[in-house]
Amino acid sequence: MNPPRASNAAGKIVYSHPARGKSVYVNLTPRYACTNKCVFCDKLALEQLVDANLSLERAPKASEVLRELREMITRKTPWIVFCGIGEPTLYLNSLLEITRTVKKDFPRVRVRVDTNGHAKLMPQNKKRDVVGELKQAGVDAVSVSLNALTPADYKRVCRPQFKNAFAGVQEFVRECVNKGLKTRVSFVKGVRGLKMGRNEAVALARKLGVEKKNVLFREYISRKEFGGI
Numbered sequence: 604m605n606p607p608r609a610s611n612a613a614g615k616i617v618y619s620h621p622a623r624g625k626s627v628y629v630n631l632t633p634r635y636a637c638t639n640k641c642v643f644c645d646k647l648a649l650e651q652l653v654d655a656n657l658s659l660e661r662a663p664k665a666s667e668v669l670r671e672l673r674e675m676i677t678r679k680t681p682w683i684v685f686c687g688i689g690e691p692t693l694y695l696n697s698l699l700e701i702t703r704t705v706k707k708d709f710p711r712v713r714v715r716v717d718t719n720g721h722a723k724l725m726p727q728n729k730k731r732d733v734v735g736e737l738k739q740a741g742v743d744a745v746s747v748s749l750n751a752l753t754p755a756d757y758k759r760v761c762r763p764q765f766k767n768a769f770a771g772v773q774e775f776v777r778e779c780v781n782k783g784l785k786t787r788v789s790f791v792k793g794v795r796g797l798k799m800g801r802n803e804a805v806a807l808a809r810k811l812g813v814e815k816k817n818v819l820f821r822e823y824i825s826r827k828e829f830g831g832i
């Protein structure tokens with residue numbers, strides 16, 4: 604997928620998340636660009652939760668992100684987290700440049716990337732050592748949405764644009780663990796028809812080298828079923 608281009612950013616680039624303490628969040632992706640189309644992707648719910656419009660019209664330049672980060676980062680900021688609605692590794696070069704600068708200017712602040720784990724599958728990255736580059740730039744941790752237990756379920760609930768995406772995500776997770784990134788994986792629960800056993804999910808994560816304490820489960824509640832979030 605080629606990252607979309609546009610001219611003006613309208614939504615928030617840097618934001619905070621009321622449920623996640625003093626960490627600072629970075630939104631890199633315009634128009635919610637993603638290589639998945641998850642059936643449970645609820646843009647409105649997240650925007651309401653963080654009280655921000657996260658729909659950007661264009662990808663922000665690294666310099667713009669850094670300018671905003673410098674205003675937001677304080678002595679109490681523990682993490683900056685690349686996480687908008689959309690896939691931040693579509694903008695890998697910006698992500699790396701921002702990370703390098705943050706680690707240089709704020710060495711105490713840790714950096715995490717919340718990702719669908721498709722970066723190595725993207726055609727533009729085929730010849731790159733994506734995980735090695737993340738590590739070298741100073742990324743401390745990744746949180747990878749694994750979501751399902753089988754390729755068929757992954758295809759059905761995440762609707763990825765790449766073939767063999769489930770295997771690709773697992774390979775990404777394994778490599779992150781092997782290269783020393785703190786790695787956590789998340790699974791989704793509550794999606795109609797999706798089998799999600801806690802023990803099976805932990806066993807899959809363990810097989811990939813992820814520690815049990817770093818396996819997360821997210822409860823999906825559709826707005827329809829919930830009566831509006």
Ligand code: SF4
Nearest residue numbers: 637639641644689719
């Ligand atoms: S991977 Fe995340 S951003 Fe992409 S469609 Fe799924 S829930 Fe939405």
